[in-house]
Amino acid sequence: MSPRIAIVGAGLCGLTISRLLECRGIDFALFEKGEEDKHLKCGGGSVDIYKDTGQQALREANLLDEFLKSANLGDDRLAIYDRHGKKWAEVGGDDEHLGQGPLQIDQLVLRRMLLQSLPKGKIHWGHRVSCVELGAKAKPVLKFANGSTAAGFDLVVGADGIWSRVRQSITSCKPRYTGRYFIESRIGPKNFMYQYIMTEFGTNDTAILDGAKQVIIQRLGDGSFRLYLGISVPEDFLLVSPDLTDLSNIRRLLLSHEFFGGWDAKLKRVIESCERFHIRPLYYFPPDALGWDSVPGLTLAGDAAHASTPYVNEGVNCAMVDALTLVSKIASPEVEGPYQAIRKYEEAMFVRGRDLITESQKQGELMSHEDGPNAYLQAIQLGAIEGDGPAGFHRQVVYC
Structure with a gap:
């Protein structure tokens, strides 16, 4: 049996x-x-x-x-x-x-x-x-x-x-906290930055590396791009940050000099054009x-x-x-x-x-x-x- x-x-x-x-x-x-x-x-x-x-x-x-x-x-x-x-x-x-x-x-x-x-x-x-x-x-x-x-x-x-x-x-x-968060986002074909991403990065997976900060760009089967923004922050980042349920607050925080504010202007426009954000701490x-x-x-x-x-x-x-x-x-x-x-x-x-x-x-x-x-x-x-x-x-x- x-x-x-x-x-x-x-x-x-x-x-x-x-x-x-x-x-x-x-x-x-x-x-x-x-x-x-x-x-x-x-x-x-x-x-x-x-x-x-x-x-x-x-x-x-x-x-x-x-x-x-x-x-x-x-x-x-x-x-x-x-x-x-x-x-x-x-x-x-x-x-x-x-x-x-x-x-x-x-x-x-x-x-x-x-x-x-x-x-x-x-x-x-x-x-x-x-x-x-x-x-x-x-x-x-x-x-x-x-x-x-x-x-x-x-x-x-x-x-x-x-x-x-x-x-x-x-x-x-x-589980142990890694010291890092991933902030996931999406850019679809109707987004004003979509053509720039297609021209600049094509269909390859892309990693933009800057020490404790990274952006990973991945093209999905439906043509959209999925982005993973990696940042090094304390585990209680979500609790001590401004209201991160608001898109404008998230963009403002990410584009501050603490995170991606010192990056190339076009790369910052990619982050600014993200359509939504899902914020999660990484554990292992x-x-x-x-x-x-x-x-x-x-x-x-x-x-x-x-x-x-x-x-x-x-x-x-x-x-x-x-x-x-x-x-x-x-x-x-x-x-x-x-x-x-x-x-x-x-x-x-x-x-x-x-x-x-x-x-x-x-x-x-x-x-x-x-x-x-x-x-x-x-x-x-x-x-x-x-x-x-x-x-x-x-x-x-x-x-x-």
Whole structure:
């Protein structure tokens, strides 16, 4: 008899786990705190999905063909600028691996694809988990904020992000503040600065580096640009700043000399033209947080297990490999029951998660270096930053 699984969190990780379980004929229930309408509208940026990681999970989920219809060949070049608007270089894959880079897809498109592949009756919207407790026969019981409960599961998988409620029943380690905020924004095709961005930056991903301040520009599948403005501020930045629910206040603050006021005039106009802002502090788990003793009936996946800083575009791939590894262990005839499956899955996940966190920390430090683009580009040339992608993949720096 196959186990009954509960997944908490309908992000890309939780949805991938659910789809893989559905394909294996293993009973599951997916609980999500948000409502369906909002989930189908809120997206995020685009993500690079690699052949040996995320694409392999989609292949096992019988969704690879559908994914290929919506994905684009990712341009693995990253253009590097400084705050004066000077383009320093382009960083990309070597000639030997040309065309072997990732396929790129908007997170919203990928999320909708996974959602539509699941039976509607398996997804329980508006169920915010408050805690997980062990009930009769040491089986987990989900308790929800509305006072209801759900039980009868052999395994609960926390895929509910960095502030996971499931995690609290597994380990006492809490997220750490990075010292940085990301302020996300958007510029659409009707924006007066859209054509300038297209002309100046094209379709490449772009990083403008200025020590503790950065702007990352990414073009999405719908033609719009997503911007990430990185700033170094105290953790209570939102509490001590002026009212940051007002667009004019946010623009005024960002364009002050404390942040981007000393940048090139055209770059400041890009910031000034941003259509909306989403402000969030960045948190992560330290590598040594991965290594807890397995807890019968409970495990974690994706950001709930190994949230990292967003400086390498590998978090989604890592989460999808978590999903594939976990479901493979659960379904394996060589694994005796859910607890053994958890132990074998977590052994591999700990190594994978530590590597992701460490590499992302390293890249974040170099992108925030006081020497700006020079330090980052030199590190790539010296091999201090690992190349993501296929085996043997190396990054090349082409100076302008």
